[in-house]
Amino acid sequence: MAEEGQGTYLYAVARDSFFECPPGVAGASVRAISRNGLVAYVSTVPLDQFGEEPLRRSLEDLDWLAETARAHHRVVDAVAAATTTAPVRLVTVYEDDGQVGDLLDRRGDDFLELLDQVTGRREWGVKAYATPATDPRAPDPTADGGHAGRQGAGDGPAGREGTGDRHAGRLGMGEGHAGRQATGEGHAGRPGPGDRQAGRPGTAYLQRRRASLRGREQARRQALRRADHIHQALCALAAAGCRHRTQDPRLSGRDDVMLLNGAYLVDEARDAEFAELAGTLGGDGVEIRMTGPWAPYSFTVLEAT
Amino acid sequence: MDRVSQSGPVVRPTYGSGPGSREPANLGDILERVLDRGVVIAGDIRVNLLDIELLTIKLRLLIASVDTARELGIDWWEHDPWLSGRDRELVEENRRLRRRLSAVEGHDAEGHGVQAHGVAGHAVEGRAGG
Numbered sequence: 503m504a505e506e507g508q509g510t511y512l513y514a515v516a517r518d519s520f521f522e523c524p525p526g527v528a529g530a531s532v533r534a535i536s537r538n539g540l541v542a543y544v545s546t547v548p549l550d551q552f553g554e555e556p557l558r559r560s561l562e563d564l565d566w567l568a569e570t571a572r573a574h575h576r577v578v579d580a581v582a583a584a585t586t587t588a589p590v591r592l593v594t595v596y597e598d599d600g601q602v603g604d605l606l607d608r609r610g611d612d613f614l615e616l617l618d619q620v621t622g623r624r625e626w627g628v629k630a631y632a633t634p635a636t637d638p639r640a641p642d643p644t645a646d647g648g649h650a651g652r653q654g655a656g657d658g659p660a661g662r663e664g665t666g667d668r669h670a671g672r673l674g675m676g677e678g679h680a681g682r683q684a685t686g687e688g689h690a691g692r693p694g695p696g697d698r699q700a701g702r703p704g705t706a707y708l709q710r711r712r713a714s715l716r717g718r719e720q721a722r723r724q725a726l727r728r729a730d731h732i733h734q735a736l737c738a739l740a741a742a743g744c745r746h747r748t749q750d751p752r753l754s755g756r757d758d759v760m761l762l763n764g765a766y767l768v769d770e771a772r773d774a775e776f777a778e779l780a781g782t783l784g785g786d787g788v789e790i791r792m793t794g795p796w797a798p799y800s801f802t803v804l805e806a807t
Numbered sequence: 808m809d810r811v812s813q814s815g816p817v818v819r820p821t822y823g824s825g826p827g828s829r830e831p832a833n834l835g836d837i838l839e840r841v842l843d844r845g846v847v848i849a850g851d852i853r854v855n856l857l858d859i860e861l862l863t864i865k866l867r868l869l870i871a872s873v874d875t876a877r878e879l880g881i882d883w884w885e886h887d888p889w890l891s892g893r894d895r896e897l898v899e900e901n902r903r904l905r906r907r908l909s910a911v912e913g914h915d916a917e918g919h920g921v922q923a924h925g926v927a928g929h930a931v932e933g934r935a936g937g
Contacts, residue, residue: 515846564904565911568834575837589845605848616846627836746839753835763839791830799840806848 509552510535510596513543513577514589514797515606515613521584527573527593528552535599537606540613543581544602552595561593582797586621588613589799609806620798623741623767627793628780629749630732631758632725729762732783732790739776740766744800761788765800 511527520534520541530545550556560566571592578589596602606613737743748760768776777792784790 512848564908567838571834571837571841574841578841589841591845591847592841594846594848613846627832629830746843749833749835753833755833765840793830793832793836796832796840799844802845804846806846 507549508546509549510599510602511545511547511552512590512594512596512602512605513545513574514581514587515617516541516543516581516585516587517614517617518585521581523577523580525573526577527570529573532577535602535606537603538610540606540610542602542606543577544599547595549595552593557593557595578797578799582624586617587797588616588620588802588804589797605806612804612806616802616804620767620801622771623769623798623801624773624795625798625800626740626766626768626773626776626780626795628732628736628762628764628766629754629760629791629793630729630762630764630784631754631756631789631791632761633758633787633789725759725761728788732762732788733764735783736764736766736776736780739772739779740768742767742801746800758789765796767798767801 511530513526513532517539518541520536523532523543526532526545528547528551530547532543532545535542535544551560574592578587581587582589733743733745743764743766746763746765748763751757751759754760766776773795780790780792
């Protein structure tokens, strides 16, 4: 039983015996609560950090959140490396050990069923990035820089046309700044159909913009189809699959737009086959990257009361 | 009883690199799993993370420091006359959070925001394929 001012933090539920883990959140050691053939991995945590009110504040603190998430993940990861595991969502804190025991009693069958579904399987992350620099169908990066910067912020695959893109983003935002255009890849100086409109830059701009938006929309649809195709192909080999939100370039750490952020539950015997398939789905403007293996986070979604 | 290695790298080195191109998990990969997935328990627990959606959105903003965004060519807030009020709020919030972060970490404002969070080792990797 937890003492006054302490709670029981739950990381994961597994079968079998207890396997030792690295330290958990707030540096606390991890121990087991066993019941009904199930093992709950828990730590004792101080409620001045893990009580409801402190958590409301600290969850808004990225450093705290990142550290806690990594610690939670480290424990889950270690358990998953040793045995079939059902990870529990971050900061699930009970009053005491007794309540965790009750949970295992009450929902034991659900946990066992969940564990059955992921036994002998591991989760792999597969991300597909658009690398439109090699895609001849990508819209002209200088045509409408106005939105390249925005798109780079994550709302469309067409926003990253390679190295020129960075420049385009700046230029575009200065669309009204003649000085900027003159020093950069000014549209006005470029020979082509637009010249005719030189006297009416506003009209020319709108036409360019319209054409560019059309091309962009086309490229976007194409990219989405491609992502669907990759996801379906991977799902066909995997025991299950799901899609996470695609990550903003700032979060992924890559300039390239993420088309697909998938998670796949794969039989261990088919790991190599899966990775090979993933590899073949890249190319032609799409780069495939894998993460994992993960504890089956994405496939142990259970609402327990 | 089996023993599990003490250190917990995000990608276990024992699995090595397979045929596919691997990348290390970034903080986003971890958070979308530990916050959005897994067994959710309601009822007798002390905390209900109903605001988690809001949190992850904030997180995405926070991770992009203004400097990093600028490096990526995302500087539209400085020039875009059509910038919506909502966007401006987000930018402002981003700046505010970043200042707080810098203060907390005593972090050099010229550095890379992403790295400031200790995310960099995971989030930033070779861009040669790009």
